[in-house]
Amino acid sequence: MTPMALEGIRVLDFSHLLQGPFATQLMADMGADVIKIERPGKGDLFRSLTFRNKWVGGDQSPNFLAWNRNKRSMALNLKSAEAREVIMKMAETADVVIQNFRPGVMAKMGLGYEDFKKVNPRIVYCSGSGYGVDGPYQTRPGQDMLVQGLTGVMAATGQADQPPTPVGAGFSDQIGAMNMIYGIMTALLWRERSGEGQEVSVNLLAGMLAHQNQEMVTAMNFGEDFERPSSGIGHPGMDAPFGTYPTRDGWITIAMSPFATLIDVLDAPELKVYDDPKTLYDKRDEIWRELARRTGEWHRDTLLEALLAADIWCGEVKTHLEAAEDPQVAHLGLIQSYQHPTAGEVKVVGPAVGMSATPPKISRPAPLVGEHTREVLREAGYDAETIERWLKDGTAGEPENK
Amino acid sequence: MTPMALEGIRVLDFSHLLQGPFATQLMADMGADVIKIERPGKGDLFRSLTFRNKWVGGDQSPNFLAWNRNKRSMALNLKSAEAREVIMKMAETADVVIQNFRPGVMAKMGLGYEDFKKVNPRIVYCSGSGYGVDGPYQTRPGQDMLVQGLTGVMAATGQADQPPTPVGAGFSDQIGAMNMIYGIMTALLWRERSGEGQEVSVNLLAGMLAHQNQEMVTAMNFGEDFERPSSGIGHPGMDAPFGTYPTRDGWITIAMSPFATLIDVLDAPELKVYDDPKTLYDKRDEIWRELARRTGEWHRDTLLEALLAADIWCGEVKTHLEAAEDPQVAHLGLIQSYQHPTAGEVKVVGPAVGMSATPPKISRPAPLVGEHTREVLREAGYDAETIERWLKDGTAGEPENK
Numbered sequence: 153m154t155p156m157a158l159e160g161i162r163v164l165d166f167s168h169l170l171q172g173p174f175a176t177q178l179m180a181d182m183g184a185d186v187i188k189i190e191r192p193g194k195g196d197l198f199r200s201l202t203f204r205n206k207w208v209g210g211d212q213s214p215n216f217l218a219w220n221r222n223k224r225s226m227a228l229n230l231k232s233a234e235a236r237e238v239i240m241k242m243a244e245t246a247d248v249v250i251q252n253f254r255p256g257v258m259a260k261m262g263l264g265y266e267d268f269k270k271v272n273p274r275i276v277y278c279s280g281s282g283y284g285v286d287g288p289y290q291t292r293p294g295q296d297m298l299v300q301g302l303t304g305v306m307a308a309t310g311q312a313d314q315p316p317t318p319v320g321a322g323f324s325d326q327i328g329a330m331n332m333i334y335g336i337m338t339a340l341l342w343r344e345r346s347g348e349g350q351e352v353s354v355n356l357l358a359g360m361l362a363h364q365n366q367e368m369v370t371a372m373n374f375g376e377d378f379e380r381p382s383s384g385i386g387h388p389g390m391d392a393p394f395g396t397y398p399t400r401d402g403w404i405t406i407a408m409s410p411f412a413t414l415i416d417v418l419d420a421p422e423l424k425v426y427d428d429p430k431t432l433y434d435k436r437d438e439i440w441r442e443l444a445r446r447t448g449e450w451h452r453d454t455l456l457e458a459l460l461a462a463d464i465w466c467g468e469v470k471t472h473l474e475a476a477e478d479p480q481v482a483h484l485g486l487i488q489s490y491q492h493p494t495a496g497e498v499k500v501v502g503p504a505v506g507m508s509a510t511p512p513k514i515s516r517p518a519p520l521v522g523e524h525t526r527e528v529l530r531e532a533g534y535d536a537e538t539i540e541r542w543l544k545d546g547t548a549g550e551p552e553n554k
Numbered sequence: 555m556t557p558m559a560l561e562g563i564r565v566l567d568f569s570h571l572l573q574g575p576f577a578t579q580l581m582a583d584m585g586a587d588v589i590k591i592e593r594p595g596k597g598d599l600f601r602s603l604t605f606r607n608k609w610v611g612g613d614q615s616p617n618f619l620a621w622n623r624n625k626r627s628m629a630l631n632l633k634s635a636e637a638r639e640v641i642m643k644m645a646e647t648a649d650v651v652i653q654n655f656r657p658g659v660m661a662k663m664g665l666g667y668e669d670f671k672k673v674n675p676r677i678v679y680c681s682g683s684g685y686g687v688d689g690p691y692q693t694r695p696g697q698d699m700l701v702q703g704l705t706g707v708m709a710a711t712g713q714a715d716q717p718p719t720p721v722g723a724g725f726s727d728q729i730g731a732m733n734m735i736y737g738i739m740t741a742l743l744w745r746e747r748s749g750e751g752q753e754v755s756v757n758l759l760a761g762m763l764a765h766q767n768q769e770m771v772t773a774m775n776f777g778e779d780f781e782r783p784s785s786g787i788g789h790p791g792m793d794a795p796f797g798t799y800p801t802r803d804g805w806i807t808i809a810m811s812p813f814a815t816l817i818d819v820l821d822a823p824e825l826k827v828y829d830d831p832k833t834l835y836d837k838r839d840e841i842w843r844e845l846a847r848r849t850g851e852w853h854r855d856t857l858l859e860a861l862l863a864a865d866i867w868c869g870e871v872k873t874h875l876e877a878a879e880d881p882q883v884a885h886l887g888l889i890q891s892y893q894h895p896t897a898g899e900v901k902v903v904g905p906a907v908g909m910s911a912t913p914p915k916i917s918r919p920a921p922l923v924g925e926h927t928r929e930v931l932r933e934a935g936y937d938a939e940t941i942e943r944w945l946k947d948g949t950a951g952e953p954e955n956k
Contacts, residue, residue, distance in 0.1 A: 157744035170768070182740050201810075203768075203791030205831050208775045218767035265910075287885030293809070293867040297788050297796070301807035304874035306798065308722030310712050315798045316805050316871045318788035319721050320710030320780070326765045330732035335907040337739030338584050342559035342912055344746045353908035358888055361877060362906035363728045365620035366572070366605075371874035372889070372901040373610045378722070378874065386699050386720035389605030394699070396708065396717045403718050405703035407695070408603075429607050465695040469718045472706035472773035472780065475763060483689030486760055487774070499774040504764035505737040506755030508667075510744050 156183020157510035161340070164189060164242060165223065166230075166251035166258065168196040170296070170322055171280045171356070173219040174329035175336070176250055180222030181503045181512040184248075187528055188220065188519065189239070192227040192549025195521035196220070209495025212518075217498050220518035221490060226529070227522030227549030230261050234547050239263065242532050243271050248336055252280035255290060265351045276339040278332050278352040285353070294356055299324040303360040308367065312382040327359040383440035391432035392439035396469060399452040403469035406459070417462050418446045492517040522550040558585020559912035563742070566591060566644060567625065568632075568653035568660065570598040572698070572724055573682045573758070575621040576731035577738070578652060582624030583905045583914040586650075589930055590622065590921065591641070594629040594951025597923035598622070611897025614920075619900050622920035623892060628931070629924030629951030632663050636949050641665065644934050645673050650738055654682035657692060667753045678741040680734050680754040687755070696758055701726040705762035710769065714784040729761040785842035793834035794841035798871060801854040805871035808861070819864050820848045894919040924952040 161184040165176045173188075173196065180186040190196050198216045208214050228235040243249065249268055251258050258264050258279075265277040279285070282294010292298075297318050300306045310317030335352035343349055361368060370389060371377055378388035386395035386405070393406045393414055406414070411432060415423045426432060426439050447455060452468065459466045470478060476487050476499075488502035503512035525548050529539045542548040563586040567578045575590075575598065582588040592598055600618045610616050630637040645651065651670055653660050660666050660681075667679040681687070684696010694700075699720050702708045712719030737754035745751055763770060772791060773779055780790035788797040788807070795808045795816055808816065813834060817825045828834060828841050849857060854870065861868045872880060878889050878901075890904035905914035927950050931941045944950040 155744075155748070157740045174767075178736060203772050203780075204793075204835055206772075206776055208771070214771040214775060215768045218771040283882050284886050287882050289882040289885075292862065292869065293865070295809040295867050297809050298807050298867060298869040301798070301805075301869050301871040302877060302880065304872060304877045305721065305723050306807070306871050307805075307873045310719050310722075311716060314713060314716060315786040315800070317712050317719060318798065318807070319707065319725070320712075320782075320790050321707050321766045321769055323721070323725055323765075327728070327732070330729070330736065331907050333736050334580060334732065334739070335909060337736070337743060338559045339909060339912075340743055341739060341746070342557075344743070346557070346911075348911060350909055350911035352910075354906070355886070357882060358886055358903075358906035361883065361888055361903045363725075364723045364874070365576075365903045366617045367723055368874055368878065368903045369610070369616040369620040369901065370605050370608075372878050373616060374608055375875070377876075378605075380722075384717040388722050391606075396703070396720065398717070403703075405700050405708070405720070407697040407699050433606055460694065463695070465697050465700060467694065467700040467703050469703040469708050470706060471709045472766070472770055473777070474779075475704060475706045476770065476774050478704060480685050480689050480691040480759060481763065483691075484686050484757070484760055486763055499771065501760075501763045501767045501770050504756070504760035505733050507737060507741060507752055508754075509748075509750060509752035510741075 155510050157507060158182040158184035161185065161248065162246045163187065163248040163250060164239065164246050166249070166253070166263070167280065168252065169198050170215070170219060170325035171328040172250050172252040172332065173198070174326065175332035176223065177219050177221060178329070178333055181514070182510070186223040188223045188225045190225055190227050190521050192229060192522060192546060195225070195227065199521070208498060209492065212492065212495040217492070217495065217518045218500065221500065221514055222516050223519055224524035224528060225519035225522055226525045229547055230263070232547045234542065236262055238529070238532065240271050243268050243275060246272065246275065247340065248276045248278065250278045250332065250336070255281055255285040269349065273349055274343060274347065275349040276336055276343065276352060277349070278336050278354065280328055280332055281355045283357045284355045296322040296324040296356070299356040299360050302357060304364060304367065305360060308378050308380065308388045310380055312380045324356045324360050327363050328354055328356045331359045381437050381440070383437040384444065385436050385440050391429070392426070392436040393443055395440055397444050397447040399447055399450050399455055402452045404447070404452060404456060405467050405469060407465035409464040413462050414464055417458050417464065418443070420446050488514055490514055490517040493520060520551040522548070525550045557912050559909060560584040560586035563587065563650065564648045565589065565650040565652060566641065566648050568651070568655070568665070569682065570654065571600050572617070572621060572727035573730040574652050574654040574734065575600065576728060577734035578625065579621050579623060580731070580735055583916070584912070588625040590625045590627045592627055592629050592923050594631060594924060594948060597627070597629065601923070610900060611894065614894065614897040619894070619897065619920045620902065623902065623916055624918050625921055626926035626930060627921035627924055628927045631949055632665070634949045636944065638664055640931070640934065640936070642669070642673050645670050645677060648674065648677065649742065650678045650680065652680045652734065652738070657683055657687040671751065675751055676745060676749065677751040678738055678745065678754060679751070680738050680756065682730055682734055683757045685759045686757045698724040698726040698758070701758040701762050704759060706766060706769065707762060710780050710782065710790045712782055714782040726758045726762050729765050730756055730758045733761045783839055783842070785839040786846065787838050787842050793831070794828070794838040795845055797842055799846050799849040801849055801852050801857055804854045806849070806854060806858060807869050807871060809867035811866040815864050816866055819860050819866065820845070822848050890916055892916055892919040895922060922953040924950070927952045
């Protein structure tokens with residue numbers, strides 16, 4: 153059987169919403185044993201949030217289904233002393249603890265890094281927060297879009313005469329998830345060499361600034377902010393033609409490309425007057441309008457074919473459903489599915505990273521709240537009687553229809 | 555001295571532009587010895603690209619300065635047989651090779667995974683591409699914004715009556731960089747346990763879809779695409795009030811928050827009629843305009859204070875320069891600088907992830923092309939005479955003023 157890279161790595165996952173769960177799903181895709189520890193009943197808050205008030209199979213949140221495959225769920229009441237003992241017993245042999253409660257919440261429950269370190273100094277403990285654990289924003293809510301707002305990306309997206317524009321996807325959280333992976337995997341590697349665990353701290357604010365380092369280096373070293381264009385130019389620091397352009401039947405993108413070649417394909421020699429670096433930046437909106445008037449006369453596929461033949465960097469603008477039907481996406485086998493106990497067949501995007509010796513894969517659907525409570529407690533050495541008692545007195549939980 | 559987690563890990567870095575260089579900078583920040591292998595003279599293409607035709611210190615690209623600190627640069631002519639021998643000699647003791655040339659280019663130069671595997675089966679070889687190595691898009695240019703266009707994020711960003719909107723930062727590339735880290739670190743950890751290296755394959759298309767999994771799960775399982783709002787609502791799947799709102803002196807964000815509480819703070823009981831889940835989605839643009847009219851009467855700081863006191867999730871919309879001056883950013887010490895040999899003091903965003911035992915840090919500026927050619931060749935065991943010969947015959951290169 154093909155091995156999984158993270159087989160044998162056990163993660164105690166106290167995280168919820170997007171940042172932590174996405175990070176642990178990435179580990180689970182590589183074979184880690186991720187035990188999601190949720191409150192009995194409602195579980196992870198993302199189970200109760202959806203888009204447009206719609207639920208997959210009538211009762212499942214697409215958000216939750218997206219970020220929790222390949223995990224087992226154990227429902228525990230974290231305020232119970234017995235539940236805490238279970239966790240600490242499991243921590244003796246666990247490798248990673250991950251959590252994204254507001255700062256201080258875990259420590260107050262006796263589940264801070266120092267608590268875990270005492271029972272297992274090899275533990276890697278990763279905390280995710282909005283803004284770090286202290287400082288002027290300590291009590292502020294830390295959420296994806298709020299961090300987009302604070303870090304310049306919103307002010308740099310969209311058009312000059314429109315409101316600052318949030319990205320239509322949770323990129324602060326997604327960057328946060330990847331920074332968790334970066335920190336945890338680095339710490340695990342260090343542990344192989346030193347025998348020691350450590351605490352990894354990730355926050356959305358730092359992540360979003362670090363990921364805009366080229367924009368930040370530009371703004372800070374020239375002492376000048378970017379200005380949103382007033383056209384389809386695609387980045388506030390870029391010159392024409394970089395941006396989105398209309399055709400008769402859909403939008404296309406054109407990235408950094410020689411302007412002379414582009415106007416040659418468009419048969420627009422009269423635009424040659426714009427072709428110098430300063431003009432291409434200073435008059436970018438005017439140039440965009442001139443180009444858009446011409447691209448708008450073409451059919452999309454004909455134009456793309458002509459541009460690609462001239463080595464212009466370009467492509468279609470697709471919706472999510474169109475992306476799911478994209479021929480290259482099909483070639484890569486990216487759209488996969490899993491069987492969910494209540495929602496039926498759920499279509500998802502499969503693992504994005506290829507590994508020649510230890511390929512990631514989807515082995516389990518996202519779990520129901522407490523679906524594996526009994527199984528995990530048994531593995532931890534508890535007898536049937538104790539487990540039944542905990543399920544009855546609310547220390548632990550399992551799905552209602554089980 | 556505080557240890558660095560990746561000390562002793564050596565990376566041969568053939569990558570350019572953003573995706574690969576950001577990944578190796580993240581490793582270098584953790585102490586890896588990253589040797590950037592560039593063409594003599596011009597080096598990494600990002601050295602020649604900037605925003606608005608401006609250069610830090612008169613001659614350095616902010617893009618290059620942003621993603622290449624903590625590395626050494628060796629300039630080598632990859633088409634020379636002798637240079638290839640140098641590389642293979644260094645590969646014997648290297649841990650990671652990384653590259654993001656178009657598919658097939660490295661293999662054609664005798665620098666593919668199979669070539670490295672022969673001299674060192676423990677090598678982790680990571681390739682980054684736009685769309686994978688084959689398939690219908692094999693010959694298409696793979697660039698950040700083009701991939702944003704293909705994967706739905708552009709169609710989901712901005713307003714209904716405006717063009718599909720690219721994100722004002724290179725998120726496809728940045729996600730690609732993080733996927734490289736995810737794959738490389740996982741492979742290094744697997745190598746500790748198995749003794750074997752492997753090939754890691756990352757492409758921008760897969761990354762951007764995997765990072766929009768919640769949007770993709772929604773679209774695919776309901777068979778329905780998102781529709782961009784025609785107001786400042788912040789995500790095409792979200793209901794009011796989620797979005798950006800004007801005040802008398804700047805924009806703010808308001809995320810998922812109880813509508814009743816919000817209108818209470820705004821003293822707008824007449825908006826109570828909108829407060830049910832279906833209406834908050836169906837009439838979101840109308841509700842946004844009603845709310846915006848009221849927020850527009852407040853001063854920003856007064857409004858934020860009132861909203862935060864009621865536990866409404868909100869925050870300022872800041873530009874990059876304002877973000878650099880943010881009190882929490884200052885508290886976290888995120889804005890750092892390094893001394894560059896020609897550009898002087900360069901302000902950058904420091905490492906985003908905290909590690910209690912092995913903190914990342916900035917130890918070196920971004921290098922000049924070939925700044926460390928002599929040093930690295932000496933370490934690899936070549937004598938002064940050979941090095942001089944190579945510098946003269948163009949096999950190797952170094953900065954002109956050296």
